[in-house]
Amino acid sequence: MDSRLLLVLLLLLGASGLRGQGPGPRGPLEEPPEEEEEVPEEDGILVLNRRTLGLALREHPALLVEFYAPWCGHCRALAPEYSKAAALLAAEAAKARLAKVDGPAEPELAEEFAVTEYPTLKFFRDGNRTHPEEYTGPPEAEGIAEWLRRRVGSSATQLEDEEGARALIDAADVVVIGFFQDQDVATFLAVAQDALDMTFGLTDRPQLFQKFGLAKDTVVIFKKYDEGRADFPVDKELGLDQGALSRFLLTHSMHLVTEFNRKTFPKIFAARILNHLLLFVNQTLAAHRELLTGFREAAPPFRGQVLFVVVDVGANNDYVLRYFGLKAEEAPALRFINIETTKKYAPVDKQPVTASSVAAFCHAVLGGGLKPYRLSQEVPPDWDQRPVKTLVGKNFEQVAFDETKNVFIKFYAPWCTHCKEMAPAWEALAEKYKDHENIVIAELDATANELEAFSVQAFPTLKYFPAGPGRKVIEYKGTRDLETFSKFLDNGGELPAEEATELPGHPFPETPENSTVPKDEL
CATH class of the missing domain: 3.40.30.10 (Glutaredoxin)
Known part of the structure; x- marks a missing residue:
C-alpha cells in the first residue's frame, strides 16, 4: 500500500476516536455513562430513571419495578406496603430488590415497557430488559415479598423423609405436596409460584409414596378443615396440565362453605365455579347460626359444581342484598345464581333450611326444574308524566x-x-x-x-x-x-x-x- 494512503487512513481512524475502543471525549449533549451515577434510594426502594435502570438491572439479578404516578391514589395506597415489603426482603438479605419509576416523568421508559396505567409492576430477572414478567401478586407487603421469594428461590420445599413431610403439613392450614417419580416438576413449580396462600412441598421418595397411600404421581392437598385431604392423580400419558391443577387447588383449598367478605370475594370469583348458592343469615342470632350446620352438610356432593356461600346481613352487605332483591329482615333466605348468565333462583316455598331442603333446591335448579326470577320495581303512577x-x-x-x-x-x-x-x-x-x-x-x-x-x-x-x-x-x-x-x-x-x-x-x-x-x- 502507498505510504501516503496508509498515513491518511491512520489519521482518519484517529479522528474518529476508534469507536468502541476507548472512552474518548464526551460531547456536550451526551449523557454520562450509567456507572458514573449512583442510584438513589427512598425507604430501601431504588429510585430509577432512564439512565439508571440499566445499571440497576446489571447490579441486581432480581428486580421488581413499580411504575407509578404521583397523582395516582392507588399508587399512594400501595406505597406503605411496598416499603414494608422492601424492609422484609432486606431483613432476610434476599437477592430481590424493589425499585420504582415515576412513569409520567419518564415517558420513554413508560413507552418501552408498555405502561398504560398506574401502578404497574414488572419483574426483571438476570438483567433481561426485553421480557419482564408482569407482577400478579397481591398489593400487601407480605404478599409482595412472598411472590418474589418464590421467584428467586424454590417455590416448593424438597422433602426427603416422613419427618420433613409431617413438619411441613403441620406448619400451615393448606399444604400442597407433589409426589412425582415419572413427571417433570416444572409445571408444578410454576403453579406454586403464584399460589401464595398455600405452602408447597415436593418429593420423589418411594417411602413417602407408600406412607401416604399413593401408587402413582399425585398432587395432594392437606388441609386442617372439611375433608382434610384431596388428591389430584396425574395422567401418565397426558402429564400435568397447569390450568387443571390450578383449578383443582383453588376449588379444593376453599372451605365447603365460604363466608362472603372483602378477603374471600376475590377467591369466590376466581374459583371459576359458575353456580353459587347463597344463604343469607344474621350471624348475631343463635337460631340463624344453627342453620349453618345443615347448609354445610349439604355441600360435599356439590363441590366443584356449586359454591356454597354465607352472607351475613348484619355485616354491611347491603349491596349484595340489593342485587338479589332482598331485605335484611327476610333472612334466613336461600338464593342461587349462575354468575355467567346472571340468572337468579329462589325456592318456590319458604322451607326451613336443612341439609335435605338445600340439596333439593340445588338439584331443582341444576336439573332445570325452576325458572329464574327477575327483579322489578313497581311501575310508578307518574312514570310518563315527566320529559x-x-x-x-x-x-x-x-x-x-x-x-x-x-x-x-x-x-x-x-x-x-x-x-x-x-x-x-x-x-x-x-x-x-x-x-x-x-x-x-x-x-x-x-x-x-x-x-x-x-x-x-x-x-x-x-x-x-x-x-x-x-x-x-x-x-x-x-x-x-x-x-x-x-x-x-x-x-x-x-x-x-x-x-x-x-x-x-x-x-x-x-x-x-x-x-x-x-x-x-x-
Whole structure:
C-alpha cells in the first residue's frame, strides 16, 4: 500500500476516536455513562430513571419495578406496603430488590415497557430488559415479598423423609405436596409460584409414596378443615396440565362453605365455579347460626359444581342484598345464581333450611326444574308524566319495543358518577324532544330492574330502540352531550364513524373490591 494512503487512513481512524475502543471525549449533549451515577434510594426502594435502570438491572439479578404516578391514589395506597415489603426482603438479605419509576416523568421508559396505567409492576430477572414478567401478586407487603421469594428461590420445599413431610403439613392450614417419580416438576413449580396462600412441598421418595397411600404421581392437598385431604392423580400419558391443577387447588383449598367478605370475594370469583348458592343469615342470632350446620352438610356432593356461600346481613352487605332483591329482615333466605348468565333462583316455598331442603333446591335448579326470577320495581303512577320517562322491569317491554316509537333509554345505577355527570344532558334531551310524538326519552335503574331481553354490564349503558318490527336494538357509542345525542336521534340511530367513541363506565354487578361502590356502602 502507498505510504501516503496508509498515513491518511491512520489519521482518519484517529479522528474518529476508534469507536468502541476507548472512552474518548464526551460531547456536550451526551449523557454520562450509567456507572458514573449512583442510584438513589427512598425507604430501601431504588429510585430509577432512564439512565439508571440499566445499571440497576446489571447490579441486581432480581428486580421488581413499580411504575407509578404521583397523582395516582392507588399508587399512594400501595406505597406503605411496598416499603414494608422492601424492609422484609432486606431483613432476610434476599437477592430481590424493589425499585420504582415515576412513569409520567419518564415517558420513554413508560413507552418501552408498555405502561398504560398506574401502578404497574414488572419483574426483571438476570438483567433481561426485553421480557419482564408482569407482577400478579397481591398489593400487601407480605404478599409482595412472598411472590418474589418464590421467584428467586424454590417455590416448593424438597422433602426427603416422613419427618420433613409431617413438619411441613403441620406448619400451615393448606399444604400442597407433589409426589412425582415419572413427571417433570416444572409445571408444578410454576403453579406454586403464584399460589401464595398455600405452602408447597415436593418429593420423589418411594417411602413417602407408600406412607401416604399413593401408587402413582399425585398432587395432594392437606388441609386442617372439611375433608382434610384431596388428591389430584396425574395422567401418565397426558402429564400435568397447569390450568387443571390450578383449578383443582383453588376449588379444593376453599372451605365447603365460604363466608362472603372483602378477603374471600376475590377467591369466590376466581374459583371459576359458575353456580353459587347463597344463604343469607344474621350471624348475631343463635337460631340463624344453627342453620349453618345443615347448609354445610349439604355441600360435599356439590363441590366443584356449586359454591356454597354465607352472607351475613348484619355485616354491611347491603349491596349484595340489593342485587338479589332482598331485605335484611327476610333472612334466613336461600338464593342461587349462575354468575355467567346472571340468572337468579329462589325456592318456590319458604322451607326451613336443612341439609335435605338445600340439596333439593340445588338439584331443582341444576336439573332445570325452576325458572329464574327477575327483579322489578313497581311501575310508578307518574312514570310518563315527566320529559324523561321512568321505566322498570314491568313496563320495559311495552315501551321499548313499541313499534310506533323511537325509544332512547339510559340504563343507570344510582351510585354511578358517570351517570350523574350525564344526567343534565339527558334531561335537556328529553325536554328538547318532548313534543315529538314518535320519540321517547327514558331511563331505567338497572340495579333494581332486570330484563329478559338482555343484561346490562356497565353504567351508564345507552340503547336506542327504533320504531318498526323486529325488536331491533342499537347501542349508543357517542359522546354524552346534548349535541351528539340530538345528532344521533335526528339520524335515526346512527353517528358518523368519527363521532363514535368508547367512554368510561362503571362495571356491574357491584362488588366490595369495586371502586365504583360508594365507600359508605363497603
